[in-house]
Amino acid sequence: MLSALRTSFRISVNSLVRSFQTTTPATIDRLDHKRIPADDEGVQGEKIIDLDSVLKAKQGLFPTLESDNILYDGVPYKDLSICNIRVSHNNTVFTLTDHAGTVKLIRSCGMEGFKNTKKGTNIAAQTTAISIATKAIDRGIKNIRVRVRGLGPGRLSAVKGLQMGGLQIISVTDNTRVSWNPPRPRKARRL
Amino acid sequence: MFLTLKLLGNRHPSFIARTVFVKNNNVEDACRLINRVLGKDGILEQFRLTRYYEKPFQTRRRINHEKCKAIYNEDMERKIKFVLRKNRHEPFPGCH
Structure with a gap:
């Protein structure tokens, strides 16, 4: 009897303490919202997931003091070869270098046979990535770090293509050039 | 210690900032996470703003x-x- 009372009390306390959630409202924007896009979260439809919870839940996602010396197939992380990907609106260029930055291989969507606007598509980036991956495997490279620069249609598919080509991607780094006090940029496009 | 030296030696050491390790061969998740980090830090926004004057x-x-x-x-x-x-x-x- 007493224990039953206690459990019921505990349940009620639990329900009291339990925080309730409400979905974020779809605000009605009367202002000219076309001119200024909403806060960029990087990914569409990912706004509900809180970044902090992801960081707490998973360990070893970000580089630490020891990460330079972690071995991958007997090679420390800092000595792994690097695949630099330069993504722009009109083209995607892959450069495979060793850890010191000596260039081993270069492929771009234009070299792969895509011409003009087709160079800037994600399909072009993917096929180029697969071809450079097979070439890299021929040279005995298995594990790579990826460093991506720039935003463009081929950004995600380039990294995916490298994996599809059979390379083991250890880490993904962003190296987009962003300045907070840049020289005056070119004039805006008139649409 | 090593990290401090690396940071002192180079203002923009690569593979320290904006880096995500790929877990369980899941490249897409890593890319998504890094994009989200860039978005939260306002880097994408700054990139967009400084593309044109x-x-x-x-x-x-x-x-x-x-x-x-x-x-x-x-x-x-x-x-x-x-x-x-x-x-x-x-x-x-x-x-x-």
């Missing part, structure tokens, strides 16, 4: 609009919280 009148307009939006959002959030407030032992009975 923004004339002063456009900056003024944008800043004003952002201010309006922030005020509106804050008020609306408060209103919705007020409307949806719950004052009972179990806020959502039968919804476990």
